Amino acid sequence: MSETSELLRVDTLELGIAHLPEARIVRKASFEIQPGEFVGLVGESGSGKTMLGRSIIGLQPSAIVPRGGSITFRGKDLSAMSAKDLRHLRGAEIGMVFQEPMTSLNPSMTIGQQLEEPLQVHTKLSATERRGEILEIMERVGIPSPEDRLKDYPHEFSGGMRQRIMLASAMLLKPALLIADEPTTALDALVQREVLELMVELSRENGTALLLISHDLPMVARYCERIMVMCQGEIVEAGPAQTILACPQNAYTRKLLAAMPKRGPVRSFEGAETPIVEVRDLSVDYVSRSGLLARTSRKRALNRVSLSVRRGEVVALVGASGSGKTTLGRAIAHLIPTSxxxxxxxxxPVSKRNSEWMDYRLNCQMIFQDPFSSLDPRFTIRRILSEALYHEKAQEVSVREDRIRQAILEVGLxxxxxxxxPHEMSxxxxxxxxxxxxxxxxxDFVIADEAVSALDVTVQAQVLELLADLQKKHGFSCLFISHDLGVVEQLADRVVVMRDGEIVEQGLRDTVFDVPKSDYTRALLSAIPTLRRTQTGVELSWRFDAPNVAEVTR
Structure with missing residues (x-):
């Protein structure tokens, strides 16, 4: 094999912080990627994997600067390239799919304009030819009625569809290397599988090599031939995916694998007292007004949903994006009106017109998906916790302070x-x-809406253990909303599966996971692989042979 046979070579790369000469966020990173090869880069948040990926095409923040080493692409030293030459390389030869398409797509440009831009910059195609290429790739990535969607803006697409647009934009020029940074973090299991299978299929068709950056170990193990494990800026272990999973050598790799969710113990609540919370035939309609005559249209988001949660029980609510999970949680918390x-x-019964109202509002609390947007950025943590005790004004200041201190210590801070x-915390x-x-x-009742979906695997494990410990200690019931089935399997006593605003299946966790009655439930459970523990490590496995995902989600 010749010196330049590899597509990409990173040799002892070091990245530092401009105003801190001694600081290093990437330390002596070295690896190669061959043409057409799929390589995974895994590690916790803050390990340096995203900075390493972005530095390949010079997209790291201005405060992050190279402190040594080299990056070579097709024999050319990228670190010696001018900004103009790098711009010609980006998109045409190296594409990138970012973690959050809503922030990486331009909100002021239509999808058609954004897809046309790389063709205008990197090709000499006519306007008619560009339009043909755009429509072909949009149809290829599964955008329905592509001609009608060219004038739509990013906010008019779902999260999964926006990620498909990002993938279409990256693959439009058939790059030799695609860097995908957490491409499916915020997507549910079915959409995850659709997007990943599509990305792999397009890459294989075009002979594109893939660098997949993620903290999702089952996903990386499923699609990558090699895995690199990164910790505190260093690649601590690298090798064939099966070898690293079956027999990890580094302590940090073993720690990552040990943090993967595992099925919790069985708890029985049969014959328990009256449910702490019960929902009967609940419906929610969203009403919108448009046009000069302010005509109204009505969309049913929840259709006659019924469920109950017993005292001390954890009931998980699962389903694809748009199934009504969050709507149901917010309706139960009275954050949105019901129909x-x-x-x-x-x-x-609970309503604003009876005496149960205030008691229920105090006893029903919610943990939101994104704490950064749900915690007031102007308030200290002390004031944020103090506001939660607002209705207990008669309590002495010293007692309130003791409760605040106790609460912060209970959650491990x-x-x-x-x-x-809030911005001063991870x-x-x-x-x-x-x-x-x-x-x-x-x-008495807590609703947790995707409370751990944005966390990496080790922090997720810590938060899940914390939730379980607090639930045992305080005895509150919990409605746990999640698209992460591994997390649900660890925490839940019962599982409720939703689709298109209706419940399609519910039952004990082990029954739903092991013997699902609905094809939709089976497809959800089959969409993403799991890692089964062995004596020395883990191995990739599937719960069932999945039915056609596209048909189930249609």
Missing amino acids: EGEILFRGQ EEMHLDRL GGQRQRVAIARSIISEP
């Missing part, structure tokens, strides 16, 4: 964190604050 049906708390602002710490805010008033 029909009723909500019962301790067997009594320290008293010094009370005087910090994602995992902010989620702990959100949990502390929800339990400080000692509620």
Whole structure:
């Protein structure tokens, strides 16, 4: 094999911070990628994997600067290239799919304009030819009625469709290398599989090599031939995917694999007392007004949903994006109005017109998906927790302070964190604050909406263990909304599966996971592989042979 046979070579690369000469966020990283090869880069948040990926095409923030080493693409030293030459390389030969398409797509440009831009910059195609190429790739990535969607803006697409647009944009010029940075983090299991299978299929067709950056180990193990494990800026282990999974050599790799969710113990709530919360035939309609005559249209988001949660029980709500999970959670918390049906708390109907209203609002708390947007950025953590005790004004100041200190310690933080602002904390710490805010008033019922979806695997494991411990200690019931089936399998006692605003299946966790009755449930469980533990490591496995995902989601 010749010196330049590899497509990409990274040799002892070091990245530092401009104003801190001694600091290193990537240390002596070395690896190669062959033409057409699929390589995974895994590690916790803050390990340096995204900076390493972005530095390949010079897209790291201006404060991050090279401190040594080299990056060679097809024998050319990228670090010696001018900004103009790098711009010609990006898109044409190296494409990139970013983690959050809503922030990487231009909100002021139509999808058609954004897809046409790389063709205008990198090709000499006529306007008619460009349009033909765009329509062909949009149809290829599964955008329905592509001609009608060219004038739409990013906000008019779902999360999965936006990620398909990003993939179409990256693959339009058939690059030799595609860098995908957490391409499916916010997507549900079925959409994840659709997007990943599509990305792999397009890459194979075009002979494109893939660098897949993720903290999702089952996904990386499923699609990559080699895996590199990154910790604190260093690649601590690398090799064939099966070898690393079956017999990890590095302690950090073993720690990552040990943090993967595993099925929790069986708990029985049969014959328990009256449910703490019960929902009967609940419906939610979204009404929109448009046109000069302000005509109204009505869309049913929830259709006659019924479920119950017993005291101390954890009920998981799962389903694809748009199935109505979050709508149901917000409706139960009275954060959105309902159209029909009723909500019962301790067997009594709840409405703003009866005496149960205030008691229910105090005893029903919610943990939101993104703590950064749900915690007031102007308030210290102390004030955020204090506001959760607003209705207990008669309590002495010293008692309130004791409860605040106790709550912050219970979620694994320290008293010094009370005087910090949300932006001064990590994602995992902010989620702990959100949990502390929800339990400080000692509620009977907590709704957790995708409470760990944005966390990497080790922080996720810590937060899940924390939730389980707090739930045992305080005895609150929990409605746990999630698209991560591994997390549900670890935490839930019962599982409720939703599709298009209706419940298609519900039952004990082990029954639903092991013997699903609905084809839709089976497809959800089959969409993403799992890692089964062995004596020395883990191995890739599937729950079932999945039915056609596209047909189930149609």
